[in-house]
Amino acid sequence: MTKTKSMSIAVSIVEDDPQVRSSLAKLIDSSPGYRCVSRHGSAEDALLEIPKVKPEVVLMDINLPGLNGVECVRRLKPQLPGAQMIMLTVYQNTEHIFNALAAGATGYMLKQTPPAELLLAIKEVHGGGSPMSSHIARKIVQSFQHTATASAEAESLSPREAEVLELLAKGFLYKEIAEQMKVSYATVHTHIRHIYEKLHVRSRTEAVAKHLGQNRPRHEFAPAA
Amino acid sequence: MTKTKSMSIAVSIVEDDPQVRSSLAKLIDSSPGYRCVSRHGSAEDALLEIPKVKPEVVLMDINLPGLNGVECVRRLKPQLPGAQMIMLTVYQNTEHIFNALAAGATGYMLKQTPPAELLLAIKEVHGGGSPMSSHIARKIVQSFQHTATASAEAESLSPREAEVLELLAKGFLYKEIAEQMKVSYATVHTHIRHIYEKLHVRSRTEAVAKHLGQNRPRHEFAPAA
DNA sequence: GATGGCATCACCAGTTCTGGGGATAGCGGG
DNA sequence: CCCGCTATCCCCAGAACTGGTGATGCCATC
Numbered sequence: 001m002t003k004t005k006s007m008s009i010a011v012s013i014v015e016d017d018p019q020v021r022s023s024l025a026k027l028i029d030s031s032p033g034y035r036c037v038s039r040h041g042s043a044e045d046a047l048l049e050i051p052k053v054k055p056e057v058v059l060m061d062i063n064l065p066g067l068n069g070v071e072c073v074r075r076l077k078p079q080l081p082g083a084q085m086i087m088l089t090v091y092q093n094t095e096h097i098f099n100a101l102a103a104g105a106t107g108y109m110l111k112q113t114p115p116a117e118l119l120l121a122i123k124e125v126h127g128g129g130s131p132m133s134s135h136i137a138r139k140i141v142q143s144f145q146h147t148a149t150a151s152a153e154a155e156s157l158s159p160r161e162a163e164v165l166e167l168l169a170k171g172f173l174y175k176e177i178a179e180q181m182k183v184s185y186a187t188v189h190t191h192i193r194h195i196y197e198k199l200h201v202r203s204r205t206e207a208v209a210k211h212l213g214q215n216r217p218r219h220e221f222a223p224a225a
Numbered sequence: 226m227t228k229t230k231s232m233s234i235a236v237s238i239v240e241d242d243p244q245v246r247s248s249l250a251k252l253i254d255s256s257p258g259y260r261c262v263s264r265h266g267s268a269e270d271a272l273l274e275i276p277k278v279k280p281e282v283v284l285m286d287i288n289l290p291g292l293n294g295v296e297c298v299r300r301l302k303p304q305l306p307g308a309q310m311i312m313l314t315v316y317q318n319t320e321h322i323f324n325a326l327a328a329g330a331t332g333y334m335l336k337q338t339p340p341a342e343l344l345l346a347i348k349e350v351h352g353g354g355s356p357m358s359s360h361i362a363r364k365i366v367q368s369f370q371h372t373a374t375a376s377a378e379a380e381s382l383s384p385r386e387a388e389v390l391e392l393l394a395k396g397f398l399y400k401e402i403a404e405q406m407k408v409s410y411a412t413v414h415t416h417i418r419h420i421y422e423k424l425h426v427r428s429r430t431e432a433v434a435k436h437l438g439q440n441r442p443r444h445e446f447a448p449a450a
Numbered sequence: 451g452a453t454g455g456c457a458t459c460a461c462c463a464g465t466t467c468t469g470g471g472g473a474t475a476g477c478g479g480g
Numbered sequence: 481c482c483c484g485c486t487a488t489c490c491c492c493a494g495a496a497c498t499g500g501t502g503a504t505g506c507c508a509t510c
Contacts, residue, residue, distance in 0.1 A: 090384070091384050091387075092388075093384070093387050093388050093391055094391060095387055095391065096384075096387070098369060101366050101369035102369050105366075106363065106366055124359050127359065128359065128360055128363055129358075129359025129360060129362055129363055130359065130362035130363040130365070130366040131359070131362070132362065134349050134352065134353065134354025134355065134356070135353055135354060137354055137355035137356070137357065137362070138331065138353055138354055138355040140355070140365060140366075140369075141326050141330075141331055141355040141365075144323060144326035144327045144365075145326065145327060145329060168430065169430070169434060170430075170431075170434065171426065171427070171428050171430045171431035171434060201396065202396070203396050203398075204429075204430050205393065205394070205396045205429050205430055205433055206395075206396030208430050208433060208434065209394060209395065209396060209433065209437065212434065212437045
C-alpha cells in the first residue's frame with residue numbers, strides 16, 4: 001500500500017472469454033487507483049504485447065486455448081520480473097496451484113471472487129503481498145504439513161517387507177510380485193498385511209503414498225539470499 | 226468441517242506478556258461472534274490446559290519463555306487436530322514461518338495487525354482458510370518458485386479428473402471420493418477409467434506413482450538447526 | 451527352552467477395483 | 481448441424497485386494 005493514490009496501478013488482462021475480459025477491464029478502469037493498460041485473448045498475444053506494455057500487475061486466466069496461463073506466466077516472468085501475476089481461475093486443485101506459483105505467479109484467485117476483493121488483491125500484490133482465496137491459502141499451507149510423520153514407521157519394516165513395498169509402489173499385482181520374489185502369492189499377501197499394520201494404512205495406495213513421500217527429492221527453500 | 230456452535234468461536238490465547246494477553250482477551254470477548262475461553266502465559270500451561278478447554282482457534286505467540294510457540298503447536302496439534310492455530314508474532318523471517326506451518330499452524334499474523342483484521346483472521350481460519358499477513362504470504366509463495374515444472378500428461382487431464390486423481394492419491398475409496406466431490410460412484414468410476422487411459426496406466430497405484438513422481442513440490446525441513 | 455520376530459505357506463469371506471457395455475446433456479469447433 | 485470432449489449417471493462380471501483365521505521352521509534373545 002504505497003503509491004496507489006497519486007499513480008494508478010497498471011493492469012493487463014489475459015482472458016479468452018471476451019465477456020469476462022471486458023467486464024474485468026471495465027471494473028478496473030472504473031475504479032480509481034487502477035487502470036487497464038492492455039487486454040489479451042490468448043497467451044500468444046499476451047507474450048507478444050505485454051513485454052511492450054510493461055504492466056505492473058497481470059491478471060491471467062489459467063484455462064486459455066492454445067498455450068495455457070501457467071506456461072504464459074513462465075515465459076513472461078523472465079522478461080518482466082517486476083510484474084506481479086495473479087492467476088484467475090476456477091481450478092482449486094493443488095496441482096494447478098503449485099504449478100502456477102512455481103511458474104512465477106504471486107497471487108491465485110478464484111474467478112468467483114467478488115469485484116471489490118479482486119481490486120484489493122491487485123493492490124495487495126502490487127504492495128508486496130500474495131493475495132489468494134482463503135481455501136487456496138489453506139491448501140498451500142497444508143503442503144508444509146504432514147512432513148514429519150512417516151520416518152520412524154518405515155524403519156520398522158523388515159527387509160523383505162520393504163522389498164514388497166517397493167514393488168507395490170510400481171503397481172505390480174500380488175501375483176507378479178510373488179513371481180519376482182520367487183515366493184507364493186500367500187506370502188506376498190502376508191507381507192502386505194504386515195506392511196499395512198506397521199504403516200497404519202488400509203490400502204496399497206496409502207502405503208505407496210507414504211513410501212514415496214519420503215524418498216522424494218525435497219524442495220529446499222534455502223533462505224538463501 | 227466442523228464446529229458445532231455457530232454462536233461464537235471459542236478462542237484460546239497463549240502469550241507471555243500479561244498486557245498483550247489481556248488486551249487480546251478483551252478484544253475477543255468484546256466482539257460479538259467470538260469468545261475467549263482460556264488464556265495462558267506459557268507453553269507449558271497451554272499444553273496442560275488447552276486440551277481440556279478444546280478451543281476452536283488458538284492464538285499462539287511464538288516467542289515464549291521456556292518452550293516456544295512452535296513447539297507448543299507441534300505438541301498440541303495431535304491432541305486437538307480440529308483446532309486451528311494462528312501464530313502471532315513479530316518475526317517475519319522465513320525460517321520461523323516455515324517451521325510454524327510445518328508444526329501445524331494454519332495462520333500466521335504479525336502482532337502489529339490491527340484488531341479488526343485479527344478478528345477477521347480468526348473467522349477465516351475457522352472457516353477453512355489460512356489467514357496471513359500479506360508479506361508472509363509472499364514469502365510462502367516464493368518458496369514455490371524454485372520448484373520444477375509441470376508434467377505433460379497430467380496437463381491432458383480435465384479439471385475434474387485432476388481432482389479425482391488427487392483424492393485417489395490420498396487413498397480414498399471410490400465411494401469416499403464420490404461423497405467428497407458430491408457426485409455418484411459411477412461418475413467417479415468413469416473419471417478414473419479416463420485417467421487411466423490418459424496416463425497409460427492400469428491401476429490406481431501406477432497413476433498415483435506418476436502423479437507423485439512428477440510435479441508436486443514438497444517442503445521438508447531438516448530438524449532445523 | 452520359552453518368547454518373539456521373521457519368512458514362508460494355506461483357506462475363506464467380503465469388499466473394492468477394473469474394464470466392458472451403454473446413456474444423457476452441454477459446450478465448442480468445424 | 482454434427483462431432484468431439486467433458487461431465488454426469490447406470491449395469492454387469494471378473495479380477496484383485498483386504499482382513500481374518502490358521503500353520504511351519506528358523507533364529508535370535510532372554
